Amino acid sequence: MIVEQNVPLQAHNSFGIVAKARELVRVRSEDDVLAVLADPELAAGPKFVLGGGSNIVLTGDVKCLVLKVEIPGIRVVEDGPRATVIEAGAGENWHDFVTWTLEHGFPGLENLALIPGSVGASPVQNVGAYGVEVQDRFESLDAIHLESGRVFTLNAAECAFDYRDSVFKHSPARTGDLGLAGRAIILRVRFRLPKPWRPVIGYVDLARKRVETGVDEPSPRQVYEWVCAARQHKLPDPRVLGNAGSFFKNPTVTPEQCMDIIAREPNIVHYPMPDGSVKLAAGWLIDACGWKGKSVGNAGVYEKQALVLVNRGGATGGEVVTLARAIQTSVYERFGIRLEPEPVVV
Incomplete structure (x- = not known):
């Protein structure tokens, strides 16, 4: 574990706001979290978990310890007749992960293409677009508690998904409540991609593409390309604006x-x-x-x-x-x- 000092965060938030982290640790495995918790000074202080930085507004330098999640890895956990379960490290880029699933013949996430951020942040926000939300494809996740260092697993019900919401956005109202805001880091997320694949193209932009192209039964790649085209037409690229x-x-x-x-x-x-x-x-x-x-x-x-x-x-x-x-x-x-x-x- 290396504690970096005065780390610029402009490249780590999609708004491109200039700010610094007074102290930052790059979390590339659960061992890095355990090392932080084993350090009496770091363990006692407040912490801020930073994923892809696509859902934050920095109003100044971050004075508490920043835990920058960079856990890599993608693997197929199960490939059965009814579904494929794929696991991705929380630090994987979300759009790159969606692209990987298609390139390896595992459709189901194409409607969520080009959403900025990381895999680990996707269940926190229950990201969604064009008729699909993460909860529709979610299997389970592994996280680590920032006080005890205990690794635990949550299924969809335990994540309490709602519209752009989950248990990770809420603080516990009382001792014993499950609210996990600021209390845990997501390590890995697993997604269940159902078989047979069926396109979700009821959203108006995709229905329009269907009419324009004359393609009544698009392939997963075509849906992916339609979604990317629609997002690029309406939304600015964070790398540019x-x-x-x-x-x-x-x-x-x-x-x-x-x-x-x-x-x-x-x-x-x-x-x-x-x-x-x-x-x-x-x-x-x-x-x-x-x-x-x-x-x-x-x-x-x-x-x-x-x-x-x-x-x-x-x-x-x-x-x-x-x-x-x-x-x-x-x-x-x-x-x-x-x-x-x-x-x-x-």
Whole structure:
């Protein structure tokens, strides 16, 4: 274990915000975590787990110990007649992992292509796109507790997945509660890819591609390419224009609330949900408030997609947070809806 000092974090957060970690340890195995816990000084202090950095807003230098997860490895755990189970180290790049599964003949994750971040972060956020969420393909994960050093395994039910949510985003309300925010590091994640493979192409962008290409039964690779093309058209590449993807969750309301809004805003984009609630398009709400293309300092709202906040060059975390709060205020004043950010503010 090597403790690095004053490590620049600009390359380790997709917003490209300039900040430093006062101390950083690169976690490439569970032994690195155990070494941290065996050091009396490091074990006692606060810690911040950093994966791919695609879901954070840094508002200054990180003063606590940063545990940078870089655990590698991909392997096929099981390849049976009904499903293939594949395990990936938490430090693997998510898009590269999705690409690997296709290249090796294991489809099922193609709708989640080009989502920035790491494999270990994917269940934390329950990432999803184009009709598929991680929970739909999740088998189990291994994690290590940051107090006891105990390695444990969680299945899907124990992860308490919800819309962009999991047990890893919640702190325990009482002693004995399972909330694991800041209390564990994910080491490995396993995904169950069902057989026979069936394309998930009901999402409007993919349905449009189906019509445009005249391909009624696309291959996994074609779905992958459609998803990549759709994301590249609507979303900026973080390597070119810093961003954290969709900044706000799509809010859900009751049917009565939705009808009330429709009476005032007939064109609002909304989707009925299986539980009877109605999901509203946060990007539409933000755009309706006139924020698309606007900026606060060097932080701005992307011209092609109002749901994405971007770093126009030299933006601070404070500017991003100020812009986000201004958007929240506008949406609440016009629609009576509180938008919830997806990224974690550090």
